[in-house]
Amino acid sequence: MNQHSSLTAEQRLAAVDLFEEGFGRRAVSSRLGVSVWAVEGLEKRFKIWGRAALDSQPTKQAYSF
Template sequence: MHPRSKLSQTQRELAVDLFEEGYGARAVATRLGVNRDRVLRLERRFRLHGRLCLVSKPSKKQYSFDTKMEILCRYKAGETRFDLAQEFGLSSPDLISHWAWQVNKGGIGALRPKPPQPPPPPDTHFVP
């Protein structure tokens, strides 16, 4: 289970079982008595990855600036987030929305990799 998930592992597994039976996010949320938006996000990942949406990845995949820009240009040209996420192997279509939000807020430079931060200076105020 993803560490930040608001759904329990059991709720996620039940939701995926219901998705496989043909239920949609709203019906699943009602049936489980949980937040519809959380189930909708899980359903999107289920459509991309199947049951693998239940498995958390050990590390975050990073995408180059050029890849992000290509995806955003194609998204703004009218391609769907789902199709782009599937083609580029993104974890979720919501990642594209996040990148678009970052560009709208901070310009295209917001998508560039951040330079590594220098280590903090040693503590010079040693008191025995």
């Protein structure tokens, strides 16, 4: 996960659990006590990747020439 994220690893895991239960971004943000903006980014990744949104991704793509 992005090192500049305002959510801790525990908060991200709890947010994904709540998304799977059917909660929206506003409900998740109020339950966790974090900003809607931080949860919104995670929700977008979760909708595309599912639980894989919690995995770390390299920030720069390396190409062999």
